[in-house]
Amino acid sequence: MVRKGLKSTRQRDVILDFFLSSRRHMSVEELYRKLRARHPGIGYATLCRTMKLFAQSGIARDIRFEDGQTRYEHRVEGEHHDHLVCTGCGAIAEFENKTIEDLQKAVAESHGFIIHSHRLDLYGSCAKCCEKASASGLKTGVMNIK
Template identity: 70%
Template sequence: MKRVKQKIFQDYIARQGLKSTRQRDIILDAFLSSDRHLSIEELYLKLRAKHPNIGYATVYRTLKLFAESGIAREIHFGDGQTRYEHVSEGEHHDHLVCTGCGTIIEFENESIEKLQDEVAAAHNFLIKHHKLELYGLCAKCRS
């Protein structure tokens, strides 16, 4: 899947008339190797130790390109930070967000998806996309 996303991104930047650069490749590899919802700063700090020549603005612009190309999605959990997550065709998940420590848990629930479809159908509504975010305290913060 990583190679597919790399190819999608390379094709996108070529169509945009942009160059494939070593810095973009490094940022892409770090992003695709992470299983977290990364903020710009988190990814920048992760890269800075090994690649001090990659600046914050480069990470910012590159993450924006990932979102534009369709391999990443910008998400906002109400804490003022934009985070980025991987996007896979046909995949959908929702989020539990801890308001104590900021932990984000992804989950899938077929019953919730079915209920959303039923509610939409009852109102003659066509869902194009949606997001479900539940906010509260994780087990660690509750104890």
């Protein structure tokens, strides 16, 4: 935290440890519910301010998916990943795919464009939601992209 230019406080240290130990993309509300169970002295406003500071300093990345809710994920310098987002249950999976990255670079180059950053979120149904839909007789199809 100090390397990122932030003052280290007991509450920030607790929030940082908790945030970094989580592998999920969580909203402030989710973080607060889980954090409060172990550390009831940390307030909601403190958590909000701290997560914004973490995002501004590069420790975290704030992401808003289709549902409009801001979630936070770890930010590691030089690391990139994309997201699979289930529209049924809200599950979010991270993935890396060199072929997709190479294709994006090639498309940009063919248009004389230099990519500074990008974000790819693919929305669909996770395996569990597909199983539930199939068991209840609902059709789950694959979107045809042309």
